[in-house]
Amino acid sequence: PPPAEKYEYQAEVSRLMDLIVNSLYSNKEVFLRELISNASDALDKLRYLSVTDPQLSKDAVDLDIRIQTDKDNGIITITDSGIGMTRQELVDCLGTIAQSGTAKFLKAVKESKDAGTDNNLIGQFGVGFYSAFLVSDKVVVSTKSPKSDKQYVWEGEANASSYTIREETNPENLIPRGTRLTLYLKRDDKGFAHPERIQKLVKNYSQFVSFPIYTWQEKGITKEVEVDEDPAEAKEADQDEKIEKKKKTKKVVERYWDWELTNETQPIWLRNPKEVTTEEYNEFYKKTFNEYSDPLASSHFTTEGEVEFRSVLYVPAASPMGRDDITNPKTKNIRLYVKRVFISDDFDGELFPRYLSFVKGVVDSNDLPLNVSREILQESRIVRIMRKRLVRKTFDMILGISMSENKGDYETFWENFGKHLKLGCIEDRENHKRLAPLLRFFSSQSEDEMISLDEYVENMKAEQKDIYYLAADSVSSARNTPFLERLLEKDLEVLYLVDPIDEVAIQSLKSYKEKNFVDISKEDLDLGDKNEEKEKVTKEEFSRTCDWIKKRLGEKVANVQISNRLSSSPCVLVSGKFGWSANMERLMKAQTV
Numbered sequence: 001p002p003p004a005e006k007y008e009y010q011a012e013v014s015r016l017m018d019l020i021v022n023s024l025y026s027n028k029e030v031f032l033r034e035l036i037s038n039a040s041d042a043l044d045k046l047r048y049l050s051v052t053d054p055q056l057s058k059d060a061v062d063l064d065i066r067i068q069t070d071k072d073n074g075i076i077t078i079t080d081s082g083i084g085m086t087r088q089e090l091v092d093c094l095g096t097i098a099q100s101g102t103a104k105f106l107k108a109v110k111e112s113k114d115a116g117t118d119n120n121l122i123g124q125f126g127v128g129f130y131s132a133f134l135v136s137d138k139v140v141v142s143t144k145s146p147k148s149d150k151q152y153v154w155e156g157e158a159n160a161s162s163y164t165i166r167e168e169t170n171p172e173n174l175i176p177r178g179t180r181l182t183l184y185l186k187r188d189d190k191g192f193a194h195p196e197r198i199q200k201l202v203k204n205y206s207q208f209v210s211f212p213i214y215t216w217q218e219k220g221i222t223k224e225v226e227v228d229e230d231p232a233e234a235k236e237a238d239q240d241e242k243i244e245k246k247k248k249t250k251k252v253v254e255r256y257w258d259w260e261l262t263n264e265t266q267p268i269w270l271r272n273p274k275e276v277t278t279e280e281y282n283e284f285y286k287k288t289f290n291e292y293s294d295p296l297a298s299s300h301f302t303t304e305g306e307v308e309f310r311s312v313l314y315v316p317a318a319s320p321m322g323r324d325d326i327t328n329p330k331t332k333n334i335r336l337y338v339k340r341v342f343i344s345d346d347f348d349g350e351l352f353p354r355y356l357s358f359v360k361g362v363v364d365s366n367d368l369p370l371n372v373s374r375e376i377l378q379e380s381r382i383v384r385i386m387r388k389r390l391v392r393k394t395f396d397m398i399l400g401i402s403m404s405e406n407k408g409d410y411e412t413f414w415e416n417f418g419k420h421l422k423l424g425c426i427e428d429r430e431n432h433k434r435l436a437p438l439l440r441f442f443s444s445q446s447e448d449e450m451i452s453l454d455e456y457v458e459n460m461k462a463e464q465k466d467i468y469y470l471a472a473d474s475v476s477s478a479r480n481t482p483f484l485e486r487l488l489e490k491d492l493e494v495l496y497l498v499d500p501i502d503e504v505a506i507q508s509l510k511s512y513k514e515k516n517f518v519d520i521s522k523e524d525l526d527l528g529d530k531n532e533e534k535e536k537v538t539k540e541e542f543s544r545t546c547d548w549i550k551k552r553l554g555e556k557v558a559n560v561q562i563s564n565r566l567s568s569s570p571c572v573l574v575s576g577k578f579g580w581s582a583n584m585e586r587l588m589k590a591q592t593v
């Protein structure tokens with residue numbers, strides 16, 4: 001066979017390997033989580049691709065993961081019967097960083113270094129395949145892709161800047177399909193090769209892998225074997241009247257090794273919601289989405305009838321690090337399955353509107369074809385119905401957070417995802433009724449705690465018809481505007497819209513519970529207390545003063561008028577009825593710069 005070829009790692013990989021090898025990371029065991037998740041991904045890929053190309057799984061091997069340990073030599077092998085890798089794929093996948101997860105990790109490491117913090121980043125993010133080097137001096141990957149007739153071996157060592165690839169020549173190592181990873185553990189990490197230790201870790205980390213994972217375990221079987229009679233005992237027995245000549249037996253334990261199923265493979269969404277605990281939902285969330293903290297809320301439901309699907313949805317407790325997903329809908333947050341087969345996590349734009357892209361979860365449909373493509377999803381009536389249901393369930397879930405006893409939960413939610421809901425007001429008219437009750441604003445009567453529109457409406461005066469708002473840079477600048485004077489005097493509450501997107505969102509809603517939103521900085525503010533007679537007199541009295549001011553200011557203002565809206569300030573600049581508010585004007589200016 002041709003000799004092994006040597007390859008250099010891409011610069012980022014070398015950097016990552018340095019970080020890993022030199023980490024004093026105490027939670028090294030996450031390597032197993034990463035390698036099992038790769039094996040599971042490889043099996044998912046095979047199952048998915050063989051729907052359209054049955055040739056790929058022509059080798060009728062079971063889809064499973066097998067982990068064997070050699071504790072005397074400190075060796076772990078992890079074998080999967082998944083999609084495997086061709087020679088080129090070995091170079092592309094294990095020599096370069098193509099995937100965003102690891103890139104994100106590197107960025108976070110840099111940020112946390114800059115900030116002088118050092119938190120558990122490997123455990124939080126996972127560093128994929130390379131985490132094998134947390135515990136190994138040497139890693140050997142022997143892999144057979146169904147697309148190739150040869151099996152290849154990738155070999156890399158910790159602290160090396162290069163790796164090699166060669167053909168597999170040892171007949172003992174040949175596998176029909178898939179990948180076998182052999183980890184040669186570091187001296188101090190050989191303990192991971194104890195079968196009981198591995199079994200415990202698999203149970204802990206792979207509870208939700210939907211393929212069977214077997215570990216190689218020592219077993220004992222109790223057998224009865226015949227033993228020769230003890231002469232002393234026989235003598236004693238002789239003294240008894242009845243002499244029973246009976247062969248004696250002894251129980252012995254015979255030891256042998258065998259594969260043992262180590263995980264439970266029933267996916268959580270197929271279980272009865274009544275039997276799943278919150279802890280289990282949270283664990284599933286963290287394992288599936290590589291999250292570090294528990295979600296704020298979850299929702300597990302089944303729909304039947306017209307369209308049948310099952311889903312578990314989550315609202316995360318934090319928005320993703322260093323990424324604004326309003327502008328990046330490609331979040332891999334929704335994992336789509338068809339009849340238990342994992343299809344893709346690239347479809348979220350079709351299943352959820354952009355503004356809800358922060359929702360994470362799994363969706364398993366019985367009605368979509370297995371070879372479903374993005375085009376099919378976009379056109380499908382089934383998907384439209386699914387989308388509607390998913391969105392409704394999401395609103396229920398968010399409403400649930402807002403009603404939770406723990407008030408802090410909704411504050412956390414609003415801080416992270418309030419912007420998303422406001423974007424929803426602009427983009428999703430159909431759901432205005434569901435969105436509006438979830439909004440929160442500061443107000444003239446509640447400057448420290450945000451209030452809901454329901455709270456506002458409850459607090460309205462008997463004769464008050466509209467919901468008043470004022471857009472400003474901040475609560476303190478809102479508080480200081482003369483527009484407020486009359487309203488404060490009359491004890492009317494005013495919402496402070498201090499986020500740039502607030503005003504557009506409110507204008508899209510137009511009204512809430514049949515009460516219009518009214519901008520108190522606009523020209524024709526009517527507080528329902530007009531005294532027309534008196535106004536007419538005042539207007540006449542001051543008409544020459546107004547003319548004079550208008551003359552002096554010229555083009556700078558459109559009009560100078562007498563108004564009843566102020567109580568202590570002598571004058572105020574207002575926007576025209578159909579013009580932009582001062583805040584909008586500021587926004588537009590900011591956008592054109």
Ligand code: ADP
Nearest residue numbers: 038039042084085093099101127128129130179
């Ligand atoms: P990620 O899993 O996030 O893509 P990893 O570093 O864990 O990143 O793995 C890199 C790539 O190597 C995977 O995307 C996959 O293409 C390939 N790979 C890793 N392990 C296996 C495996 N057991 N079988 C097939 N391909 C694998």
Ligand code: MG
Nearest residue numbers: 037038128129
């Ligand atoms: Mg991975």
